[in-house]
Structure formats: structure tokens, C-alpha cells
Amino acid sequence: MKDKLTKRLYDKNLYRTSWKRRFTIMLERAQNRSKKRNHPQVTLTIRDLLELLKAQDNKDFYTGRELDLTQVGNEQAVSLDRLDSTKPYEKGNVVLTTWGINKAKQRLSVEEFVEQCKEVIEHKRPDLSSLLIVERETTWAFD
Numbered sequence: 001m002k003d004k005l006t007k008r009l010y011d012k013n014l015y016r017t018s019w020k021r022r023f024t025i026m027l028e029r030a031q032n033r034s035k036k037r038n039h040p041q042v043t044l045t046i047r048d049l050l051e052l053l054k055a056q057d058n059k060d061f062y063t064g065r066e067l068d069l070t071q072v073g074n075e076q077a078v079s080l081d082r083l084d085s086t087k088p089y090e091k092g093n094v095v096l097t098t099w100g101i102n103k104a105k106q107r108l109s110v111e112e113f114v115e116q117c118k119e120v121i122e123h124k125r126p127d128l129s130s131l132l133i134v135e136r137e138t139t140w141a142f143d
Helices: 002-017 019-036 047-057 098-103 110-142
Strands: 078-082 094-098
Touching: 019 047, 078 098, 078 110, 094 098, 098 110
Parallel strands: none
Antiparallel strands: 078 094
């Protein structure tokens, strides 16, 4: 009895973090958000998301970081983003990113989001360069 229970729990956890389950959850949530916004029903499929993942070379659309489909419930979890937030979730208007990046972008267009990122970099450049010097010194100290 205990072995069957352990196996069921293991299978449930594996399913929870599998790519198929992640994509299913993303599509369900997109459908719920579409209903709230009175947008058309989401017609995307798991196959569409797999093709998108392949087209993006398994990388975040915005940062180029490798996407990790096992991440759940944190800022590194894979997220579906609309390029144009005024349009529905449909082919040609969605990309894969992380939840943290999607949260930062909010309803901005890609161009507005990139522009804001540039402004942050320009404004924080002096702070960032001092951080890099400290990081280099720390790395050298341990070499």
C-alpha cells in the first residue's frame, strides 16, 4: 500500500512539473484572462507552444536566457506573454518568457519595455559599474 501511494505522489509531482502540464496551465490561465477582458477564446494549443519553444530555441524571448520548464511558482517559471497586450492570445502575438520578466513588462509594448530597460541601465550605470568592480575584486580574491 505504501509503495503505491509513494508512486502516485511521485507521478503527481512529476506531472506537476512536466512541460505538458506547464503548457496546459498556461493555456488555462490565458483562457481565464481572455474571458475577463472579453477577448476571443484562446485557440492556441500545446503543439503551438511547443513550436514556439522550438522557434525561440528554448530561450526567453526578451533576455535570451535558457527557459526551465521545471520551475513552478517563482519568477523563473515559464510564462506566456502577449507582444501587443491589446490583442488576444493568438499565434503571432505570443512569446515565451519568465514570469518575472512578464510581470516587469506588464502591458507595455515590446518597444516601450525595451526603452524602459535602457533608461534603467543609463540611470543606474554608475551604480552598476561599481558593483562590477567589487564583483571582479571578490572573484580575484578567491582565485
